[in-house]
Each structure stands twice: as C-alpha cells, then as structure tokens.
Amino acid sequence: xxxxxxxxxxxxxxxxxxxxxxxxLKQEVRVDLVDVDIGEFVLVHVGxxxxxxxxxxxxxxxxxxxxxxxxxxx
Amino acid sequence: xxxxxxxxRKLHDIADRDMVFMHICGTHExxxxxxxxxxxxxxxxxxxxxxxxxxxxxxxxxxxxxxxLVDRGCxxxxxxxxxxxxxxxxxxxxxxxxxxVVQGVHKAVEIAEGTDREVVFISVxxxxxxxxxxxxxxxxLPSNFSILSCHRLVPPAMKWLLEQGExxxxxxxxxxHVCTVMGYSEYEQFPxxxxxxxxxxxxxxxxxxxxxxxxxxxxxxxxxxxxxxVCREGNMKAKEIMGEVFEPCDVEWRGFPVIPxxxxxxxxxxxxxxxxxxxxxxxxxxxxxxxxxxDKVLRGIAQPSDCKLFDRACTPRTPIGxxxxxxxxxxxxxxxYRVKMR
Ligand code: SF4
Numbered sequence: 001x002x003x004x005x006x007x008x009x010x011x012x013x014x015x016x017x018x019x020x021x022x023x024x025l026k027q028e029v030r031v032d033l034v035d036v037d038i039g040e041f042v043l044v045h046v047g048x049x050x051x052x053x054x055x056x057x058x059x060x061x062x063x064x065x066x067x068x069x070x071x072x073x074x
Numbered sequence: 075x076x077x078x079x080x081x082x083r084k085l086h087d088i089a090d091r092d093m094v095f096m097h098i099c100g101t102h103e104x105x106x107x108x109x110x111x112x113x114x115x116x117x118x119x120x121x122x123x124x125x126x127x128x129x130x131x132x133x134x135x136x137x138x139x140x141x142x143l144v145d146r147g148c149x150x151x152x153x154x155x156x157x158x159x160x161x162x163x164x165x166x167x168x169x170x171x172x173x174x175v176v177q178g179v180h181k182a183v184e185i186a187e188g189t190d191r192e193v194v195f196i197s198v199x200x201x202x203x204x205x206x207x208x209x210x211x212x213x214x215l216p217s218n219f220s221i222l223s224c225h226r227l228v229p230p231a232m233k234w235l236l237e238q239g240e241x242x243x244x245x246x247x248x249x250x251h252v253c254t255v256m257g258y259s260e261y262e263q264f265p266x267x268x269x270x271x272x273x274x275x276x277x278x279x280x281x282x283x284x285x286x287x288x289x290x291x292x293x294x295x296x297x298x299x300x301x302x303x304v305c306r307e308g309n310m311k312a313k314e315i316m317g318e319v320f321e322p323c324d325v326e327w328r329g330f331p332v333i334p335x336x337x338x339x340x341x342x343x344x345x346x347x348x349x350x351x352x353x354x355x356x357x358x359x360x361x362x363x364x365x366x367x368x369d370k371v372l373r374g375i376a377q378p379s380d381c382k383l384f385d386r387a388c389t390p391r392t393p394i395g396x397x398x399x400x401x402x403x404x405x406x407x408x409x410x411y412r413v414k415m416r
Binding site: 003016030032046050051053 | 100101153177178179180181199202203205206209210212213251254255302303308309311312315401402
C-alpha cells in the first residue's frame with residue numbers, strides 16, 4: 001500500500017498519462033501530481049507518480065526496492 | 075569492514091541506555107526483517123513497528139461498511155491487500171459479492187465507465203495514497219462512481235502515541251514515502267528525536283545511529299538522512315490537490331481509540347462521490363473478541379512472536395488478524411522471513 005517504486009519517464013501522453021520504465025517493465029501511470037519531462041525519474045505508487053527523484057536516486061533505489069518487494073510478494 | 079558492520083559497531087558504543095525507536099512504515103519493516111537488522115543491534119536499542127500498515131489499522135467497522143455496500147449490490151473495487159481482512163462477519167473475499175482488485179483508484183473509475191452498476195472504491199491509505207484519489211476526484215467521473223474514504227493521517231497518531239506513552243518511545247523513524255509527499259515540517263511539532271531514513275540496510279542503520287546520537291546529546295530535531303527523495307516541503311502540488319478534496323476528521327484506528335483529526339473525509343463539494351452519503355452507510359464501532367494482538371502490535375507494545383496464534387492458527391493462508399493479511403503487516407512480514415531463515 002505504501003509501496004512505491006522508482007521509474008523513468010519515457011513517453012508523455014494526453015490526459016496526465018505517461019509511460020514509465022521500471023527497468024524490466026514498462027507501464028502507463030498517471031502524472032497528475034508531478035510536472036515531469038521525458039528522462040526524469042519518478043516514484044510510482046498505486047499507479048500514480050507521487051514525486052520526482054534525481055536520476056541517481058532512481059537507479060540506486062530501484063534495485064533495493066526490487067529485492068525487498070519481491071520477497072514481500074512471495 | 076562493510077559500512078553496515080561499522081555503523082553497527084558505532085551503535086554498540088553509543089547505546090549506553092535503553093532506547094526504543096518506532097518506525098511507521100511497512101517497507102521499513104520488510105527491509106529490517108529481510109536484512110536481519112535487529113540481529114545487528116545492541117541489546118539496549120530496539121526498533122519497533124508502529125501503525126505503519128494502512129490496511130492493518132483499518133478498523134473492523136470500516137470493513138463491515140464495505141460489506142454493507144456488497145449487500146446493496148455495489149461492485150467493490152479495492153487493493154488486493156484489503157480482500158482478506160476480517161470484518162465482524164467475514165471478509166470482502168468471502169462475501170460472495172462482486173469484488174475486484176485494482177492497482178489504483180483510476181482503474182476503479184475505468185470499471186465504472188464500463189457498467190451501469192454502482193462502483194465503490196474502498197479508499198484506504200496514508201498521505202502517500204490520498205493525493206492519488208484526490209487527483210482522480212478532480213477529473214471527469216461517471217455518476218455511478220463513489221469512494222468509501224478510509225484514509226488516515228500519520229502525525230495525529232504519532233501525537234497520540236507520544237501523549238499516551240505506553241510504548242516508552244525515544245524517537246521515530248519517519249515514514250519515508252509519506253514524507254516524500256508531505257515533507258517533514260509537520261513533524262517539527264514533536265519534541266523527540268526523529269529521522270527521515272531511506273530503505274537500504276545501511277540507510278536504516280544510519281538512521282538509527284542518528285537517532286541514538288540525538289538521545290545521547292539530549293537533543294530533539296529531525297535529521298534528514300534521505301535528502302535525495304525527501305525535502306522539508308514535500309510535493310506541494312500533491313498537498314494542494316489533497317487539501318482541495320479532503321478535510322481532516324476524527325476517526326478510530328484498529329487498536330486505537332478515536333484520534334482527533336486523524337482521518338480524511340470528502341469536502342462538501344464532493345458529496346456525490348461520497349459512498350457513505352450516497353448509500354447512507356455508517357461506520358460502527360466493533361468490540362474485538364479474539365486472541366489476536368494486532369492492536370498491541372500496531373501500538374508498538376508487542377511483536378508478532380508474542381502472539382500465541384502466530385504461525386500456528388494464524389498464517390497468511392489462514393489469517394486471523396489484518397497484520398497477517400497485508401504485505402505490509404508486521405505478522406505477515408515476520409512470517410515471510412522466519413520461513414526463509416529456516
Ligand atoms: S499473528 Fe495473527 S492473530 Fe496474532 S497478532 Fe498477528 S495477525 Fe493477529
């Protein structure tokens with residue numbers, strides 16, 4: 001529920017929608033809550049980008065979150 | 075020597091008295107359990123999980139209200155974690171109703187767009203989640219869509235915990251993702267050591283070290299050990315959108331009494347999306363009658379292994395309390411990692 005995952009914005013679409021890349025998965029998310037451009041990193045929670053992240057932070061935390069969440073889902 | 079071991083050694087030097095710190099975040103608990111962080115801590119320093127799982131703190135009365143909506147023939151949409159949480163007469167999963175798991179509120183709206191039936195989104199979550207719902211309610215919505223607002227705010231619960239004092243807390247590790255959205259200025263009202271920490275093992279150990287240092291110095295401030303994602307102001311746009319749609323209200327938490335200003339209800343302009351008003355649904359207080367000690371776990375005065383049912387009668391397949399249901403519940407997390415460690 002409070003789980004959030006860093007992703008890179010790779011495309012912007014009509015109606016507050018962007019396509020993001022989690023590294024191994026691409027997905028459409030809502031970007032109502034942030035002003036972002038292509039190439040920027042965001043933190044995605046329940047299908048919404050909730051905050052922008054620096055690129056470095058995005059890449060660094062992505063791996064750690066992946067490990068923790070993969071175990072939680074099992 | 076790895077960074078983690080070095081921080082752990084420093085913690086052993088510094089913990090010259092009992093120190094109890096609370097975190098309020100399922101992701102922190104998962105990281106702590108996964109990396110065995112408790113085994114690296116000195117005996118006198120403890121980290122406990124507080125009410126950091128939004129699904130777990132949703133009281134039975136609100137699950138019962140969702141079941142009432144099933145009885146009215148509504149399609150219920152919500153997060154998977156909520157499905158098996160027991161109300162006083164079963165769970166959403168066992169209700170036999172049309173209950174659908176969605177990734178977020180926007181997917182519940184898509185369901186409403188494709189049907190004439192009433193669709194109600196059971197809207198749980200802290201300040202991380204509430205802005206996503208608020209943004210959705212500000213867009214164009216079909217008239218057969220509404221939400222049951224079960225949102226909770228973290229600072230009023232922290233205030234309650236500090237005033238009440240039973241957990242003997244010396245400081246808080248603030249919820250990282252809540253602070254990503256809200257910033258941490260609201261937490262400056264609390265006269266105890268606090269730290270905003272990230273989620274990798276070194277980040278968490280460093281956060282604990284910062285808290286222990288504050289205790290030793292006798293100071294109380296907020297150290298931000300996660301400045302890459304969290305700033306004092308948070309996400310201003312998200313905060314404004316949330317404030318436009320929701321207002322604080324007094325609500326009960328599972329394991330807690332009514333905490334003033336700790337819930338969110340829709341502002342009057344949004345009545346048509348308020349399932350409580352639309353279907354005349356009341357949240358009733360339910361007395362608990364079971365050996366489940368989730369209430370104590372959520373208040374930080376017991377840990378899952380203190381529960382007689384833990385890993386015996388209560389497992390993720392046969393959950394008795396919500397803390398064994400949600401991925402962010404302390405019991406579920408402890409179960410996951412105990413199994414792994416064997
Ligand atoms: S182990 Fe089960 S019964 Fe015991 S506190 Fe946790 S959820 Fe409740």
